[in-house]
Amino acid sequence: MSKRIRSKYKINRRLGVNLWGRPKSPVNTREYGPGQHGRRRSKPTDYGTQLMAKQKLKGYYGNISEKQFRKYYAEAVRRKGDTSENLIGILESRLDAVVYRMKFVPTVFSSRQFVNHGHVRVNGQRVNIPSFMVKEGDVVEIKTGSEVIPMVIEALNSAEREIPDYMDVDVKKGKGTFVRIPKLEDVPYPVQMEPNLVIEFYSR
Incomplete structure (x- = not known):
């Protein structure tokens, strides 16, 4: 591990x-x-x-x-x-959070790394800053060639999570639109x- x-x-x-x-x-x-014995929760x-x-x-x-x-x-x-x-x-507008919500990667930690390594484009431009703030209507997509990474294939095909309705995602194309900023109840x-x-x- x-x-x-x-x-x-x-x-x-x-x-x-x-x-x-x-x-x-x-x-x-x-x-x-x-810890070995755990801790009591007071x-x-x-x-x-x-x-x-x-x-x-x-x-x-x-x-x-x-x-x-x-x-x-x-x-x-x-x-x-x-x-x-x-x-x-x-928080939900951060690029790494958006990439995770769109199911391009399996975890929030891998999302940060995925963005850092330049695998993501926003409105056609490469963005490698995980804290980049995505705006309503922005198109986020996996860079051409990066969609064959095993981690990406696993995430897109996983039934563990569903894509929330404030994202509009074309899984086959590895491309999605950040439709709107969500409320707490939407997340x-x-x-x-x-x-x-x-x-x-x-x-x-």
């Missing part, structure tokens, strides 16, 4: 949830925390509950730094409308996300 997979599983066990809904997650059979404080909500949402999107996540919070506050909904919309999270608690955490 690779170090990357072990660390993802450790995140699942620390948070006590199957964060990405993977069938092989150890949380499915072992609900206790990481009743969390308000701060602890807010922190856990932040760790779940931040961890779900892979390797987002705390500094960057805090910037997304600041941008969500700046925008009009519900701040927690704005935060979800920003197919495998676990309950509470962005309102994340907002409370940062606004303390």
